Structure formats: structure tokens, C-alpha cells
Amino acid sequence: MKTDNTLNYKKGEMITVNITDFGENGEGIGKTDAFTWFIKDTVIGDKVIAKVMKTKKSYGYARLDSIVKESPDRVKAKCPVARSCGGCTLQSLDYRAELRLKQNKVENHLKRIGRFDLSNVEIEEIIGMEEPYRYRNKSQFPFGRKNGKNITGYFAGRTHSIVEFDDCIIGIEENKTVLKTVLDFMDKYRVDAYNEEDGSGIIRHVLIRKGFATGELMVCVVINADNLPHNRELVESLCTVLGDNLKSVSININKKNTNVILGDRTFTIYGREYIEDYIGDVKFRISPQSFYQVNPVQTKKLYGKALEYAALTGKETVWDMYCGIGTISLFLAKSAKFVYGVEIVDAAIQNARENAKLNNIENVKFFVGKAEEIITGEYENGNIKDIDVIVVDPPRKGLDKLAIDTMLKLLPKRIVYVSCDSSTLARDLKILCEKEYELKKLTVVDQFARSYHTESVVVMERKIEARRSI
Structure with a gap:
């Protein structure tokens, strides 16, 4: 056995590893002695032989050579180039196990990064696909x-x-x-x-x-x-x-x-x-450059859950802070009093306005600029009196500090957060829920089947004692 002082594995050396966990990119994780290995194309429960490719002080990367014992969750990948391609990372994992993995990943991020006690959060079952193939548009x-x-x-x-x-x-x-x-x-x-x-x-x-x-x-x-x-x-x-x-x-x-x-x-x-x-029943025009969710089957379910969490009765004013071409804004508009969308990309806002006209939706207005500046300016100028719901669907990096500060000043009744990265989601929720908000519900949606990525949607409600500071 190699001791902590002699963990000098050499490149090309063959090692035997039991896979016990998954990494952030879907690779298998296992240990030999006190050394941690990341091995692509393996699943939890596999016992494998792998070739050492690169080592650091306490961890390393190895390439799968052969499987000594297959995990009960291992299946044969449908794609013949699954191992060499840089796309799907979970094709060798049974789809039911993949859904469990993604649910656990999101919950673990909320516990570990966000420091949430989830016993008081209504956690719904992950929304998977009936057929997790041929879904990318x-x-x-x-x-x-x-x-x-x-x-x-x-x-x-x-x-x-x-x-x-x-x-x-x-x-x-x-x-x-x-x-x-x-x-x-x-x-x-x-x-x-x-x-x-x-x-x-x-x-x-x-x-x-x-x-x-x-x-x-x-x-x-x-x-x-x-x-x-x-x-x-x-x-x-x-x-x-x-x-x-x-x-x-x-x-x-x-x-x-x-x-x-x-x-x-x-x-x-x-x-x-x-x-x-x-x-749903909202039509969109899509150009080569347009951002548009790649899985339309799951997008309808994702936005439907966001609409449910927004709890709109037709009397609410809603702000969509990362509106893109208006997909969520227009999806919510038919249930809201008025929806305002903000996006920093001018071309996306042009698409959003065109899509509103295409659907004859008049209770929406779109702005180009930074959400925190636009919303604060409209509120301070008296153009908007009430902000009932804020919806955010940010990029993987999550919300920036100014956006969070603006939300905490405006204090809408509810915040619906759609996330494509549960680690930044957990980070942002930790700040939002420190004093003013309470995390109420969570649903994970499998938007990217056979890869390690997933989407989540949560709703936070303002605490009774919270007071607006703008």
C-alpha cells in the first residue's frame, strides 16, 4: 500500500478503482488509499481498471481501460462514439439512476453550498423524459x-x-x-x-x-x-x-x-x-443567433412549473430580469396584469418585441439594458408602483451582486428562479434567503438528458417582516 508520503503514481500505471461517486462533470470518482481518482465513462458501483493520465498532490485523472465488475446501474450506451465524443456523459447510466443522480445533485448543492435545511421545503419529484433521445432542436x-x-x-x-x-x-x-x-x-x-x-x-x-x-x-x-x-x-x-x-x-x-x-x-x-x-400556445420566431431552449418538450414543462410557482391571478406585475427573446415573459403574460422584460442584448429584445406582436400580446414591455438599472430607474421615476413577482433565468454564472441587491431592495412578494447550474443557484439563494425570503418549493427538470447538466426552478416568498428599502 502506498502511504500519504508515497502517493507518486506514474503516468501509464494501471490502477484498480471502485467508483463511489460522480464528479461535477459526470465523471466517476473513486479512491485508492487516500488518493482520489476522476475517471470518465464510469458509473457508481463499477469496479474498473484504469490507466493513470495525470496526477496532482492528492488526486488524479485516469482513463478507463476495462471493467472488472459492472454496476447494476450500468447500461450499454446507444451511441457508438459515446466514449470519444465530448457531448453526452451519462449514456452508460440507466436513465432512472440518472434522474436520481440529478435530483440528489441539486439537493446536495442546496444543503452544502446554500446551507439549507430542506425539511421545510416542498421538493417535487424530478420531471424526466419519456424518451431521453432525439430531443435537441x-x-x-x-x-x-x-x-x-x-x-x-x-x-x-x-x-x-x-x-x-x-x-x-x-x-x-x-x-x-x-x-x-x-x-x-x-x-x-x-x-x-x-x-x-x-x-x-x-x-x-x-x-x-x-x-x-x-x-x-x-x-x-x-x-x-x-x-x-x-x-x-x-x-x-x-x-x-x-x-x-x-x-x-x-x-x-x-x-x-x-x-x-x-x-x-x-x-x-x-x-x-x-x-x-x-x-405551449405561444409562437416564437427563431433566427440562427436566437437563444431558444434546446429541449422544447421539457421547456414547456419547465415554464409551466415557473408559471405555477409565480401563482398569478391576473392582478400581478411581473419582472423578467433575463428575458432573452421573451420566452418566459410571453409565457407568463396571459396570466399576469403586466410583464416587463429586461435583457442586455439588443438583438434579443428586438426578437422579444417581434414575438409579442406575433402573438398579439399587449400586456408586455421590453427594455434593453442591465436589469438592476432599468428596474430601479422605472421604480424611482414613478413609472411602476408595484412589483409583485420577479422571475430570473440567468446564465450558468448565476446572478451578479447588483441584481441580488436590487431584488432585496424591491422585495417582490415572490421570486421565481430558473437555474441551469444548481451550484450558483444555491449560492444565490443563500444570500436571498438570509433574512428577507424563505425557500418554499423546488422542482428539478431534466432538460439535458444523458448529460450531467440539468435545470431547476424554485420559488421564494417574502417574509412578513421584510420591508422594501427603495
Whole structure:
């Protein structure tokens, strides 16, 4: 046995590990003596042999070599490139076990980071999917060259090495058809894929979106040039294989040496600039750049739970502090007196206003700017008297300090927090619930099946003794 002073594992050494936990990125965790190992593609209950790849003082990373004893929760991954692709991390885990894992993860973050006693919180059962595959309405495929030919697929984990594959099983079935058509077009007209190393080549990515409620399809080709040669021929080929469902083909120009997928300029070469889709009975127009939840089936359930937690009777004024293209705002508007949405991205607010007109929803107003500045200014100027409910759906980094301070000054009756990162959710709730608010309900929604990510929605209610300070 190696002692604490001799934990000098060498790269390439083979170790035997029992997997007892999961890490923050879905990798398995196990120990040998006092040393902790992170091993991708393993699940709790596995006994594995792994090859040491990298070590630190008290922990290290190893690569799965073989499984000595399978966990009862282990299943065969449906995707043939599940281990090499950087996408799904939980395909080898039984889906019921995945749901338990995600529920426990969120609750543990609230206990450990937020210091919450959850015995007084109404925790609902995680909302999973009936079929956790073919749910993504948006996919972005990198293109490259290998052995002299154009290829596409997905980046391997933490690399820009393309795993050649055209049928991701959490993506739509039409992806395979589109990618084959684009590759055939490239070969026929000698259009090369982009080369990251020397900046040569033209096609960098292909973005595909689908409206699940409408069946409408969008294809956006990202190029390292001002124009795509023979783009008319590409459109004809796509129309032939996709038929009337193809509503938009566009070209996005990105000539920068960057990891950012989309450039600043997009022009349409076929059909409309957008496709349409519904969340519930609210219609949305979606452009290549639009932020729109990638799982429409679960989004309807997520927003339905947010609406339930907001407890609207038709008399309330609601602020949506990270409104994006207005998805939550418009979903809530039919049950509220008035909804105000704030978003720092101007293009998103333009989309939100267009979506409000599209649905003939008049009891909404959208602002461009920082939420804390807009809301405070409107309140201090007397434009708004009552704020009954605040809804937030921030990025993974959570709320910034000014946003939290503003919420604690305004003290709405309820705060509904939709989160895609339960660790930052727990951090923010700890501050909000220190004095003024009480955490009442929590629901976890499996928005990203077969990956370690998930969504949560909670509601906080203002304590009776709390007083507004603005």
C-alpha cells in the first residue's frame, strides 16, 4: 500500500478503482488509499481498471481501460462514439439512476453550498423524459479535414479534434441528411473545410435548427469567406432532401481566428430569416443567433412549473430580469396584469418585441439594458408602483451582486428562479434567503438528458417582516 508520503503514481500505471461517486462533470470518482481518482465513462458501483493520465498532490485523472465488475446501474450506451465524443456523459447510466443522480445533485448543492435545511421545503419529484433521445432542436457541427477529405462530427472532450460521426442520438434525425448533403456538395464542387491551424478552407460549421411543433427546418452554414461558392446548388440539394419543411438557409460569415462559432454577419440565401415554433400556445420566431431552449418538450414543462410557482391571478406585475427573446415573459403574460422584460442584448429584445406582436400580446414591455438599472430607474421615476413577482433565468454564472441587491431592495412578494447550474443557484439563494425570503418549493427538470447538466426552478416568498428599502 502506498502511504500519504508515497502517493507518486506514474503516468501509464494501471490502477484498480471502485467508483463511489460522480464528479461535477459526470465523471466517476473513486479512491485508492487516500488518493482520489476522476475517471470518465464510469458509473457508481463499477469496479474498473484504469490507466493513470495525470496526477496532482492528492488526486488524479485516469482513463478507463476495462471493467472488472459492472454496476447494476450500468447500461450499454446507444451511441457508438459515446466514449470519444465530448457531448453526452451519462449514456452508460440507466436513465432512472440518472434522474436520481440529478435530483440528489441539486439537493446536495442546496444543503452544502446554500446551507439549507430542506425539511421545510416542498421538493417535487424530478420531471424526466419519456424518451431521453432525439430531443435537441439545435445542433452545431464543426467541419475539418482528415487524410485529405472533408469530415464533420463532434469535438472530442476538451479538444478541437473532430470525432467523425453524423448521427447524434440526442439530435434530430434530419441532422444526418443535412450533413451528408453538405459533404457531398463540398466534394462535388471542391469546397474545402476550414483548417484551424493555418486558416485555410471555407466551411467551418453547419448549424441546424428545428421547430418541433411546426416541423420547420433551418440550415445555417458558417464560412471563412465572404461568399460560399455554388450556394445555389447547395440550396437545391437541401430542398430536394428536406422538402417543404426547409424554411430557411443562411450563410454566416466568421473569418476570425476564434472559438466562437457564429460571426457578426448573416444573410439568407433561401426562404425566411427565421423558423417558427411554439412553447405551449405561444409562437416564437427563431433566427440562427436566437437563444431558444434546446429541449422544447421539457421547456414547456419547465415554464409551466415557473408559471405555477409565480401563482398569478391576473392582478400581478411581473419582472423578467433575463428575458432573452421573451420566452418566459410571453409565457407568463396571459396570466399576469403586466410583464416587463429586461435583457442586455439588443438583438434579443428586438426578437422579444417581434414575438409579442406575433402573438398579439399587449400586456408586455421590453427594455434593453442591465436589469438592476432599468428596474430601479422605472421604480424611482414613478413609472411602476408595484412589483409583485420577479422571475430570473440567468446564465450558468448565476446572478451578479447588483441584481441580488436590487431584488432585496424591491422585495417582490415572490421570486421565481430558473437555474441551469444548481451550484450558483444555491449560492444565490443563500444570500436571498438570509433574512428577507424563505425557500418554499423546488422542482428539478431534466432538460439535458444523458448529460450531467440539468435545470431547476424554485420559488421564494417574502417574509412578513421584510420591508422594501427603495
